[in-house]
Amino acid sequence: MSISVTKRSEDYAKWYTDVVQKAEMADYGPVKGTMVIRPYGFALWENIKAVADRMFKETGHVNAYFPMFIPESYMHKEAEHVAGFAPECAVVTHGGGKKLDEPLYIRPTSETIIWSMYKKWINSYRDLPLLINQWVNVVRWEMRTRLFLRTTEFLWQEGHTAHASFEEAEVETRKIIEIYRVLAEDYMAMPVYVGKKTDSEKFAGAVHTYSIEAMMGDMKALQSGTSHNLGQNFAKAFDVTFLTRENKQEYVYATSWGVSTRLVGGVIMTHGDDKGLILPPKIAPYQIVIIPIWRTDEQKALLMEEVAKIKLQFNREDIRFLVDDNDQVSAGWKFNQWEMKGVPLRLEIGPNDLEKKQVVLVRRDTGEKHFVAVESLFSMVNHLLEDIQNSMFQRALKFRNDNTHEVDNYDDFKRIIEAGGFVKAFWAGDGKMEAKIKEETKATIRCIPFDQNQAGACFYTGKPADTYVIFGKSY
RNA sequence: CGGAGCGUGGCGCAGUCCGGCUAGCGCACCUGAAUGGGGUUCAGGGGGUCGUAGGUUCAAAUCCUAUCGCUCCGACCA
Numbered sequence: 001m002s003i004s005v006t007k008r009s010e011d012y013a014k015w016y017t018d019v020v021q022k023a024e025m026a027d028y029g030p031v032k033g034t035m036v037i038r039p040y041g042f043a044l045w046e047n048i049k050a051v052a053d054r055m056f057k058e059t060g061h062v063n064a065y066f067p068m069f070i071p072e073s074y075m076h077k078e079a080e081h082v083a084g085f086a087p088e089c090a091v092v093t094h095g096g097g098k099k100l101d102e103p104l105y106i107r108p109t110s111e112t113i114i115w116s117m118y119k120k121w122i123n124s125y126r127d128l129p130l131l132i133n134q135w136v137n138v139v140r141w142e143m144r145t146r147l148f149l150r151t152t153e154f155l156w157q158e159g160h161t162a163h164a165s166f167e168e169a170e171v172e173t174r175k176i177i178e179i180y181r182v183l184a185e186d187y188m189a190m191p192v193y194v195g196k197k198t199d200s201e202k203f204a205g206a207v208h209t210y211s212i213e214a215m216m217g218d219m220k221a222l223q224s225g226t227s228h229n230l231g232q233n234f235a236k237a238f239d240v241t242f243l244t245r246e247n248k249q250e251y252v253y254a255t256s257w258g259v260s261t262r263l264v265g266g267v268i269m270t271h272g273d274d275k276g277l278i279l280p281p282k283i284a285p286y287q288i289v290i291i292p293i294w295r296t297d298e299q300k301a302l303l304m305e306e307v308a309k310i311k312l313q314f315n316r317e318d319i320r321f322l323v324d325d326n327d328q329v330s331a332g333w334k335f336n337q338w339e340m341k342g343v344p345l346r347l348e349i350g351p352n353d354l355e356k357k358q359v360v361l362v363r364r365d366t367g368e369k370h371f372v373a374v375e376s377l378f379s380m381v382n383h384l385l386e387d388i389q390n391s392m393f394q395r396a397l398k399f400r401n402d403n404t405h406e407v408d409n410y411d412d413f414k415r416i417i418e419a420g421g422f423v424k425a426f427w428a429g430d431g432k433m434e435a436k437i438k439e440e441t442k443a444t445i446r447c448i449p450f451d452q453n454q455a456g457a458c459f460y461t462g463k464p465a466d467t468y469v470i471f472g473k474s475y
Numbered sequence: 476c477g478g479a480g481c482g483u484g485g486c487g488c489a490g491u492c493c494g495g496c497u498a499g500c501g502c503a504c505c506u507g508a509a510u511g512g513g514g515u516u517c518a519g520g521g522g523g524u525c526g527u528a529g530g531u532u533c534a535a536a537u538c539c540u541a542u543c544g545c546u547c548c549g550a551c552c553a
Binding site: 004013014017028032084087088109138140142143144149150154156211222223224225226258259260261262263291293294295327329330331332333334335336337348350351352353360474475 | 476510511512513514515544545546547548549550551552553
């Protein structure tokens with residue numbers, strides 16, 4: 001392993017792939033576009049997953065599992081859906097050495113198979129709402145792939161709910177996008193714009209789509225989670241009706257929503273620096289790495305006694321830690337290694353500290369060193385972890401806000417997009433204009449934020465507009 | 476699919492233009508010693524037949540043909 005990564009300022013894309021590999025997050029799989037998620041990267045994903053899963057369950061959702069093989073005919077039942085997904089599907093044509101009568105699509109998303117089952121399970125308003133989520137892999141045969149951000153196969157959760165009214169489905173859709181916002185901002189320390197997608201950017205088969213949009217270190221946008229109100233589109237396609245309280249047949253209202261392993265890429269690109277990853281304490285696989293430093297065996301024995309006490313305390317307090325007592329590499333090596341891996345706090349303890357009854361704590365985000373008396377170690381660690389979490393969010397928020405510019409004309413728009421950053425502007429244009437802007441600048445409307453309170457003139461058409469939108473170049 | 480680049484020990488590369496001794500370097504790995512609070516040093520050592528197939532030649536990593544694969548840039552996308 002070489003000793004450093006490409007600088008972000010030199011080549012951001014290269015920096016990203018360097019970091020992913022050198023921090024042992026992931027590696028390329030043998031099939032084009034596939035990725036092996038290595039233990040350290042998977043641990044991060046598991047922590048993100050645990051938070052999301054808890055929030056889903058707290059809001060009444062349950063987990064299940066649906067098959068990955070989807071009959072070809074199912075894919076064709078919803079017109080927009082097939083147009084959106086069929087071209088990028090992997091299809092199984094043979095099984096057991098024989099050609100199959102009907103090709104099987106490997107799920108790119110599971111609306112079709114799930115709604116074919118919901119048809120069986122939903123008869124009455126008493127069966128609603130149905131709130132099911134699954135944590136699975138999906139496959140999309142993308143042209144261009146990037147570790148975590150866009151891989152041929154990826155892991156995600158997909159929630160699929162069924163409701164008795166459009167309004168109820170709408171409440172669900174909004175509830176979930178709020179959960180995603182909390183996940184991104186409060187746990188991943190990744191600030192997001194939350195809002196609605198324009199028609200041209202919405203999900204294939206949705207009435208409308210909400211998303212959270214984050215700004216990465218290169219000022220490009222990462223769509224980090226989506227929640228769709230599907231209306232009755234899938235219920236109609238799969239003929240899923242229920243009997244209302246008034247004894248009338250009505251089509252069921254649906255939602256679907258998901259976040260994926262892309263979030264891992266989001267964490268990396270929101271916080272990382274030229275030394276590697278910086279992970280938010282709340283989701284870091286290890287919140288603190290303990291590095292004992294010794295010369296002689298006697299020193300080591302004494303140190304490990306002290307370390308054992310620290311371990312006990314950390315275990316009791318549910319602090320995720322790792323003791324790196326590997327004596328094959330130098331302390332300096334370990335410092336660099338764990339900085340690459342983004343562990344929020346480092347604890348150094350050596351003979352000198354033992355004598356002074358202290359330890360050294362070093363923050364990954366600021367590099368700041370603290371000499372801490374052993375008896376106040378735990379409270380200090382807790383305090384620092386909390387402070388790191390908060391200041392990581394604040395720093396990311398400031399970066400995003402500093403690089404989000406308001407404009408009132410197309411020239412300024414082009415200048416800012418060209419230089420890099422988001423544009424916040426009043427908008428009264430249509431889909432055609434959106435497409436034209438995309439063609440000319442590569443920027444798209446990331447979302448129409450929920451949070452709207454003023455009116456102004458559209459930067460593009462000059463017409464009065466009561467909503468502003470966020471534009472950016474996206475991943 | 477269009478454009479560019481690259482396939483040489485585990486990883487990263489040099490050598491290829493202008494064929495020629497036992498294919499070289501850094502990292503990693505193994506042995507030993509000294510070191511150990513910011514990627515430690517010295518000594519010794521193991522491992523590759525040059526993506527694959529075919530051709531030219533006395534001689535091919537190097538030239539020719541075909542083929543496979545990967546990465547990056549564009550259109551598509553969580």
